[in-house]
Amino acid sequence: MPPTTAEVAVVGGGLAGAGAACVLAKAGHEVMLLEREASATHKICGEFLSTETQGYLRRLGLDLDGLGGHVVSHLRLVRENTIVETALPFNGMGLSRYRLDEALLNHACQCGAQLSRGQRASVADISGSIDLDVQNAGTVRTNTLFLATGKHDLRELRRHPDTPPEDLVGFKMHFDVDSTQRHALANHVELVLFAHGYAGLQRVEDGRVNLCLLAEGSWLKACGGTWEGLLEELLRTCPHLQRRLSNATPLLSQPLTIYRVPYGFVYNPPANSAGNIYRLGDQVGVISSFSGDGMGIALHSGVVAATHYLAGLDAGSYHRRIRHDIASQIWRAGLLYRASRWAPSQRLLMGWTRLMPRSLRLAASLTRIPPSAVTQAMERIP
Ligand SMILES: Cc1cc2nc3c(=O)[nH]c(=O)nc-3n(C[C@H](O)[C@H](O)[C@H](O)COP(=O)(O)OP(=O)(O)OC[C@H]3O[C@@H](n4cnc5c(N)ncnc54)[C@H](O)[C@@H]3O)c2cc1C
Numbered sequence: 283m284p285p286t287t288a289e290v291a292v293v294g295g296g297l298a299g300a301g302a303a304c305v306l307a308k309a310g311h312e313v314m315l316l317e318r319e320a321s322a323t324h325k326i327c328g329e330f331l332s333t334e335t336q337g338y339l340r341r342l343g344l345d346l347d348g349l350g351g352h353v354v355s356h357l358r359l360v361r362e363n364t365i366v367e368t369a370l371p372f373n374g375m376g377l378s379r380y381r382l383d384e385a386l387l388n389h390a391c392q393c394g395a396q397l398s399r400g401q402r403a404s405v406a407d408i409s410g411s412i413d414l415d416v417q418n419a420g421t422v423r424t425n426t427l428f429l430a431t432g433k434h435d436l437r438e439l440r441r442h443p444d445t446p447p448e449d450l451v452g453f454k455m456h457f458d459v460d461s462t463q464r465h466a467l468a469n470h471v472e473l474v475l476f477a478h479g480y481a482g483l484q485r486v487e488d489g490r491v492n493l494c495l496l497a498e499g500s501w502l503k504a505c506g507g508t509w510e511g512l513l514e515e516l517l518r519t520c521p522h523l524q525r526r527l528s529n530a531t532p533l534l535s536q537p538l539t540i541y542r543v544p545y546g547f548v549y550n551p552p553a554n555s556a557g558n559i560y561r562l563g564d565q566v567g568v569i570s571s572f573s574g575d576g577m578g579i580a581l582h583s584g585v586v587a588a589t590h591y592l593a594g595l596d597a598g599s600y601h602r603r604i605r606h607d608i609a610s611q612i613w614r615a616g617l618l619y620r621a622s623r624w625a626p627s628q629r630l631l632m633g634w635t636r637l638m639p640r641s642l643r644l645a646a647s648l649t650r651i652p653p654s655a656v657t658q659a660m661e662r663i664p
Contacts, residue, residue: 286314290311291428297580301585301588304389329492330574331374331577332650338581339382345385349385354469354485356470361476362521430565430584431565449542453494455533456492457492458490463529481495481496497512545570562584562587567583575650579608582656
């Protein structure tokens with residue numbers, strides 16, 4: 283079978299890939315978007331949409347307000363029986379990735395991208411033009427690859443983090459909670475610190491509540507190595523989560539899990555890197571989850587890569603730009619995360635934020651993409 287050709291192939295239809303495809307297709311370019319999932323799926327995520335994430339989605343033309351997300355205006359930081367609350371410096375939104383990613387993929391198609399789904403792509407040849415092997419669909423030949431496979435590396439194009447990922451396991455589960463707890467969670471995102479990790483709790487659409495947590499792998503083992511064991515131990519030792527979830531019903535047949543995320547990774551292109559392979563989203567940088575801005579980075583990188591391509595700038599120029607935009611944000615988020623990791627620093631953090639709750643707003647601002655970079659990128663969207 284002769285290869286199918288595409289001017290640009292985008293591998294991965296998450297927010298980074300679909301966002302880039304919207305920009306390229308709207309500008310009249312031929313884009314093939316390859317997504318391995320055949321239909322909408324749940325993804326592990328706190329599902330907190332920052333102001334940048336929302337801004338990009340609206341600027342791309344998505345009817346975000348029609349998706350039923352829950353407005354999040356306040357942050358509650360919780361440790362044992364201490365609770366500190368403050369207004370966020372912006373209104374966030376709780377919206378499931380199940381609903382959001384599907385809506386953006388559909389929007390990319392409406393913009394003119396050619397979507398091929400249920401197709402896992404791998405690299406066959408990158409020595410000149412790029413040949414992709416696409417499950418069930420033969421070879422796709424392209425001059426330009428946008429690599430947006432999130433946490434999944436293509437074998438030939440692996441990320442190489444400088445430091446090995448920490449022994450952390452992530453879980454996500456949606457719950458139906460009782461009306462008192464649903465009411466208590468209205469307009470709030472809760473960040474709950476516990477001895478072996480932290481959890482984020484917030485409402486998403488249709489009154490569902492998302493619990494997303496990161497815990498040390500050794501602690502998971504001590505809890506019997508299962509989600510059920512870990513949840514039981516968490517509810518036993520954490521009065522706040524006990525209150526929120528003791529009468530809750532899980533809404534997913536099993537939790538989503540992730541292991542050894544390379545937090546802090548920022549892609550540093552080698553001197554001989556290909557000028558026609560643009561890395562987007564988690565393939566270019568991975569920020570600590572608690573910052574709630576990974577989706578913002580994914581969309582920012584998708585837009586910056588696409589607008590660089592439209593301006594005739596190669597991947598080298600794009601990778602320098604994106605590093606400049608996100609490296610310090612990712613570093614600061616890592617620092618804050620490490621500071622919130624250990625019991626003594628957790629106690630210090632709680633004491634400090636009780637005295638100065640507004641310092642949480644400062645932390646939220648420090649872990650965002652610089653506003654000037656966002657404004658500049660948005661202005662370049664055709
Ligand atoms: C525990 C946790 C909590 C988080 N919470 C938040 C939060 O609250 N707010 C926030 O903004 N960010 C959060 N993030 C970060 C955010 O989820 C990611 O940064 C974001 O999803 C990255 O988007 P992406 O498009 O790069 O990747 P993804 O969203 O992972 O999309 C990648 C896509 O590529 C597809 N794919 C993979 N391999 C192939 C292949 N070979 N061929 C074809 N398709 C392929 C996948 O199916 C997927 O659809 C969290 C992350 C974690 C781990």
